[in-house]
Amino acid sequence: MSLFPPLSSRLKSRHQKLLALVRENTGRLLGAMACMILMSGSMAAVAYLVEPAMDRIFVLRNEQALKLIPLVVVLVFFIRGASYYGQEYLMGWVGENIIKRLRDMLYGRMMDLPLSFFQGEKTGELMSRITWDVNVIRAMVTTAVTSSLRDFFSVVFLTGIIFYQDWKMAIFALFILPAAFYPIVHFGRKVRHLSTGCQEAMADLNSHLQETFTGNKVVRAFNMEKTEKERFFAKTHNLFTLSVRQVRAKSLTSPIMEFLGGAGIAVVIWYGGYLVFKEAKTPGQFFSFMAAVLLLYDPVKKLSRLNNAIQEGLAAWDRIFDILETSSEIIEPENPEALAPGPHTVAFDGVSFGYGDIQVLEDIHFTVKPGEVVALVGASGGGKTSLVNLIPRFYDVLAGSVTIDGHDIRNLSLATLRGEIAIVTQEPILFNDTVRNNIAYGRPGASEEEILEAAKAAFALDFVNGLEKGFDSVVGELGGRVSGGEKQRLCIARALLKDAPILILDEATSSLDTQSERIVQKALENLMAGRTSFVIAHRLSTVRHADRILVVKGGRIVEQGDHESLLAAGGPYARLCAMQMEGPNGKDDHA
Numbered sequence: 001m002s003l004f005p006p007l008s009s010r011l012k013s014r015h016q017k018l019l020a021l022v023r024e025n026t027g028r029l030l031g032a033m034a035c036m037i038l039m040s041g042s043m044a045a046v047a048y049l050v051e052p053a054m055d056r057i058f059v060l061r062n063e064q065a066l067k068l069i070p071l072v073v074v075l076v077f078f079i080r081g082a083s084y085y086g087q088e089y090l091m092g093w094v095g096e097n098i099i100k101r102l103r104d105m106l107y108g109r110m111m112d113l114p115l116s117f118f119q120g121e122k123t124g125e126l127m128s129r130i131t132w133d134v135n136v137i138r139a140m141v142t143t144a145v146t147s148s149l150r151d152f153f154s155v156v157f158l159t160g161i162i163f164y165q166d167w168k169m170a171i172f173a174l175f176i177l178p179a180a181f182y183p184i185v186h187f188g189r190k191v192r193h194l195s196t197g198c199q200e201a202m203a204d205l206n207s208h209l210q211e212t213f214t215g216n217k218v219v220r221a222f223n224m225e226k227t228e229k230e231r232f233f234a235k236t237h238n239l240f241t242l243s244v245r246q247v248r249a250k251s252l253t254s255p256i257m258e259f260l261g262g263a264g265i266a267v268v269i270w271y272g273g274y275l276v277f278k279e280a281k282t283p284g285q286f287f288s289f290m291a292a293v294l295l296l297y298d299p300v301k302k303l304s305r306l307n308n309a310i311q312e313g314l315a316a317w318d319r320i321f322d323i324l325e326t327s328s329e330i331i332e333p334e335n336p337e338a339l340a341p342g343p344h345t346v347a348f349d350g351v352s353f354g355y356g357d358i359q360v361l362e363d364i365h366f367t368v369k370p371g372e373v374v375a376l377v378g379a380s381g382g383g384k385t386s387l388v389n390l391i392p393r394f395y396d397v398l399a400g401s402v403t404i405d406g407h408d409i410r411n412l413s414l415a416t417l418r419g420e421i422a423i424v425t426q427e428p429i430l431f432n433d434t435v436r437n438n439i440a441y442g443r444p445g446a447s448e449e450e451i452l453e454a455a456k457a458a459f460a461l462d463f464v465n466g467l468e469k470g471f472d473s474v475v476g477e478l479g480g481r482v483s484g485g486e487k488q489r490l491c492i493a494r495a496l497l498k499d500a501p502i503l504i505l506d507e508a509t510s511s512l513d514t515q516s517e518r519i520v521q522k523a524l525e526n527l528m529a530g531r532t533s534f535v536i537a538h539r540l541s542t543v544r545h546a547d548r549i550l551v552v553k554g555g556r557i558v559e560q561g562d563h564e565s566l567l568a569a570g571g572p573y574a575r576l577c578a579m580q581m582e583g584p585n586g587k588d589d590h591a
């Protein structure tokens with residue numbers, strides 16, 4: 001259709017993918033199309049029926065026509081109603097289906113993107129793509145397909161009637177139409193531009209909501225309610241301004257069309273009336289012609305809005321595609337190597353790593369033997385978490401390699417690699433689900449006994465049983481309804497249940513009191529037996545039994561050895577120990 005040049009010229013590969021998505025629904029679309037044709041046909045029939053109704057009933061007073069024509073009218077309107085229903089239902093189905101597919105594609109893609117992607121984007125904005133932007137595309141597809149097909153056919157049929165009734169007058173009436181295309185194209189462009197702005201403003205709003213709702217405690221603690229309200233108001237104001245401008249651009253398209261349409265009708269009335277006066281036409285023919293012109297008017301107006309809907313949709317589609325086409329830095333190998341079961345050797349070989357341009361780890365060399373427990377200690381910000389994050393490939397090394405049993409981890413499939421690792425992350429993260437489901441998170445099929453066992457080993461059983469609904473208690477968003485130490489114990493239980501040969505504990509017991517920590521520590525030590533373990537701790541008492549202690553400072557391993565030898569060496573580790581011993585109570589909690 002050369003009616004809409006912006007559409008055809010933009011059929012880039014992205015848009016072909018959109019068409020592919022639409023094409024998946026071909027069957028239903030064809031059904032809807034049939035209904036639309038019926039509907040447009042019935043509309044044209046109404047216009048046509050005006051002629052026999054006028055001329056035969058009112059002018060010629062034909063009795064048979066009096067009986068027949070009302071029946072035909074009823075039938076025509078019935079067909080019109082039924083086809084309207086069919087078309088709305090089928091198109092609604094297709095629209096919802098496209099939304100679902102898009103949401104699934106987006107979420108599927110996001111879940112496969114590396115952690116760094118989420119750190120670079122605002123959560124609320126990403127949510128906005130899945131919840132809001134896809135709606136704009138639905139609107140584009142359904143209204144656009146519906147109105148373009150239905151209204152297109154209506155225009156074709158009604159034009160047919162007009163030409164049938166009087167082709168000279170028809171040319172007159174239609175002559176004015178092409179002049180209307182300029183504003184359509186012009187405003188279409190504007191709408192597309194504004195629509196992107198609106199979607200961004202909406203995403204910004206979402207992100208603000210998300211942050212201030214989840215971080216609500218801090219907002220209140222620092223008396224920032226007023227500021228946050230003002231920030232929010234500024235954002236809604238921005239969205240308001242953009243939306244209003246969009247409304248203005250959209251609503252200018254119709255009146256311009258309307259005005260031009262009205263001018264066309266005026267000419268028709270003048271010329272047609274003149275012909276009737278001259279008795280070159282029957283009033284029936286003239287009114288049938290007029291009815292068709294008037295009926296034509298609505299579909300043409302809708303067609304003029306179509307471009308706006310398409311422009312809005314394409315803007316949203318681009319935003320969605322920006323995510324779908326984000327390439328992952330963490331690439332899965334094409335032919336992944338297999339890993340032998342059992343305790344593994346983990347080795348860092350000349351590893352360097354950084355975030356963006358900032359170098360965080362430099363030239364890290366060490367090997368952890370199967371079943372060995374290695375502790376990482378050192379000042380905050382030294383790079384301990386960054387170092388262990390490389391093992392499950394949350395990030396990829398910049399130089400050097402991390403190997404498991406001699407296999408570069410980049411040659412293992414992510415599923416295999418991560419299946420071998422149980423991790424307790426530094427921030428304890430729980431989901432708003434029951435205690436049971438949180439513990440069984442990595443192993444959905446775990447038996448009740450295994451869950452109980454894991455909770456017991458993590459020293460969580462007592463407090464879980466003390467909760468109102470025990471294992472069925474819901475922990476609140478991000479575990480907001482349990483204490484910091486309780487959260488940690490549930491995270492430990494979750495890792496224990498996974499029962500993997502490599503164990504990573506990043507400050508896993510930091511929120512526990514000394515006594516609980518000692519008990520959990522005991523459980524962890526039992527667990528570590530036969531597993532390759534990485535333990536990060538600031539409280540040195542918890543790592544003194546490690547087979548080897550690595551002191552990480554400024555992204556390098558500055559010292560390593562066991563507790564005794566490091567103490568004897570009198571280096572950084574000995575100084576760290578000495579500082580912890582100088583606590584307010586004189587001696588720290590060393591066993």
Ligand SMILES: Nc1ncnc2c1ncn2[C@@H]1O[C@H](COP(=O)(O)OP(=O)(O)OP(=O)(O)O)[C@@H](O)[C@H]1O
Pocket residue numbers: 119355358360378379380381382383384385386387426
């Ligand atoms: N996602 C990130 N993006 C950019 N920089 C980061 C990121 N995570 C950590 N860093 C930086 O990397 C350095 C090392 O951080 P890391 O979390 O590894 O330290 P750490 O030794 O675990 O500290 P802590 O004992 O406080 O947990 C820090 O300077 C930190 O600011």
Ligand SMILES: [Mg+2]
Pocket residue numbers: 384385386426506
């Ligand atoms: Mg850390």
